[in-house]
């Protein structure tokens with residue numbers, strides 16, 4: 001897919017919405033959520049959301065994880081960025097974090113249902129179409145920059161590079 005030239009000029013692309021995602025990976029399992037409302041409702045993803053004014057990406061991902069799942073990641077580290085050209089809705093730049101431990105008990109909230117999956121059975125068919133292109137890199141502790149063009153829920157173009165220094 002990334003061999004075809006991009007329908008978006010990434011050199012002039014400017015994101016409108018800064019956002020975050022958090023993946024907690026512990027004891028051979030990954031902590032995901034079923035999102036109950038908002039963008040991607042019904043899909044499985046990591047906890048995360050829009051960065052509020054005045055917040056750093058790290059502050060945002062800690063707040064969102066606490067709000068959505070009632071847990072706080074320990075020693076989170078940024079592994080990736082995802083650039084989404086979204087067509088009809090504002091473009092998103094998402095900072096992606098991983099943590100290997102947490103405090104608290106994953107708890108269902110108004111926004112999300114917590115779900116643990118074994119690393120061998122990640123439900124990619126219930127996730128955004130781009131996830132399978134970069135989540136395996138995160139699980140290998142590799143850094144990455146992914147660029148994706150969507151029309152609605154459908155991915156039109158993708159390119160992922162690894163070995164990025166954040």
Ligand SMILES: CNc1ncnc2c1ncn2[C@@H]1O[C@H](COP(=O)(O)OP(=O)(O)OP(=O)(O)O)[C@@H](O)[C@H]1O
Pocket residue numbers: 019020021037038039040045047048049050084092094128129130131150
């Ligand atoms: C297109 N392919 C995609 N692949 C993987 N993840 C995607 C995604 N597109 C959006 N995301 C993530 O989904 C969350 C939206 O969450 P969020 O901004 O909270 O949406 P929501 O509409 O609920 O807004 P509120 O902040 O609740 O107002 C946020 O983490 C964002 O990075």
